[in-house]
Amino acid sequence: MPSTIGTPATVAELIKRADQVLRPSDSSRLDSELLLAHALGCDRLAVYRDGNCDVAPDQRLQFEGLVRARASGQPVAQLLGTAEFWSLSFHIDANVLIPRPETELLVATVLDRIPRSHPSMIADLGTGSGAIAVVIALERRNATIIASDLSTAALAVARRNCDIHCVTQVYLLRANWMDAFGEAKFDIIVSNPPYVCAGDPLLSSSAIRFEPSLALVGGDDGLDALRELVAQATVHLKPGGCLLVEHGYNQGAIVRRLFYKQGLQRVTTAPDLAGLERVTFGEMVRAAERFR
Ligand SMILES: C[S@@+](CC[C@H](N)C(=O)[O-])C[C@H]1O[C@@H](n2cnc3c(N)ncnc32)[C@H](O)[C@@H]1O
Incomplete structure (x- = not known):
């Protein structure tokens, strides 16, 4: 965006110019408003209300930097440092995936299986x-959640989100899938693992x-993480416990096979709002069923 420094510019003028710079994007107007509100330290409504107000040079400089970054493809959520998920605001940075709307299906499917009345692991x-962990903690106060990641930087972001949402029953653990879980057994194991194929052109061309x-990347066929964590998870499920994973829209059949291969039963895949296979879940066999 050409610098406006040196000439006075109002809120409305800056939004109009940024909208033009970002125009190839469908959300150019919305993005411009959100980025200016961020630079001004106000909410989006104030940007509408104060359209005729002049913007101070330091705030314009910050805004112009944000618009340039957005024009280069950087996601708005990263520039704002927040993302909406389950109607809650989460702190995010470049060390974590921006939570996706599809993952709300995973959370809804998990919540259906967690009783409100008694504790679960x-x-x-x-x-x-x-x-995912924060929403489960807020929606099911009796649940204890161990939330793990291989990335220490991601765990710092998760820690901040637990604090922002005043969640105290989430325990964070650095682990390569479940290698640091000892003998622990769970009622529910949930994961949204990396499942994009290494060669997917999306990885270099889009905002991701x-x-x-x-x-993001789950090896050449996108399934490395799923194979590893499904195998490990079955060791840590209580009898009757449930494993739930998110996966790519075209990975449903192979993920169901992975579940069956590891001895899980009643394996089901739920479609997302677009009708695409997105979340697969299955149960660990109970002892009584094993000998039938
Ligand atoms: C698709 S992101 C999901 C993030 C978050 N759960 C969500 O749904 O928005 C996958 C996460 O798995 C983590 N991860 C990748 N490999 C891992 C491994 N071997 N062990 C544990 N976590 C891993 C990544 O650091 C990343 O945070």
């Missing part, structure tokens, strides 16, 4: 920003190139 593997590859 939950593991959230690859917690990233902690979004700004997100950590550790959070």
Whole structure:
């Protein structure tokens, strides 16, 4: 965006110019408003209300930097440092995946299986920003959640989100999937693992190139993490316990096979709002069923 420094510019003028710079994007107007509100330290409503106010040079400089970064493809959520998930605001940075709307289906499917009335032990593997663990903790006060990640930087973000949402029953653990879980057994194990194929052109061409590859890439066929964590999780499920994973829209059949291969039963895949296979879950066989 050409610098406006040197000439006075109002809120409305700056938004108009940024909108033009970002125009190839469908959300250019919305992004411009959000970025200016961020630079001004106000909410989006104030940007509408104060359209005729002049913007101070230091705030314009900050805004112009944000617009340039957005024009280069950086996601708005990273520039704002926050993302919405489950109608809550989460702190995020470049070390974590920006929580996606699809993952709300995973959370809804998990919540259906956690009783409100009595305690349960939950593991959230690859917690990233902690979004899944925090929502479960807020929605099910009786649940204890161990949320793990390989990335120490991601765990720091998850810690901050637990503090922001005053959640005290989430325990953070650095682990390579479940290698640091000892003998622990869980009622529910949930994960949104990396499941993009290494060669997927999306990784270099779209906004996701700004997100950590550790959070995205699941090896050549996208299934490395799923294979590893499904195998490990079955060792840590209580009899009757449930494993739930998010996966790519075209990975449902192979993930169901992975579940069956590891001895899980009643394996089901739930579609997302677009009708695409997105979340697979299955149960660990109970002792009584094993000998039938
Ligand atoms: C797709 S992101 C999901 C983040 C978050 N749970 C969400 O749904 O928004 C996958 C997460 O798995 C973590 N991860 C990748 N490899 C891992 C491993 N071997 N062990 C544990 N976590 C891993 C990444 O650091 C990342 O935070």
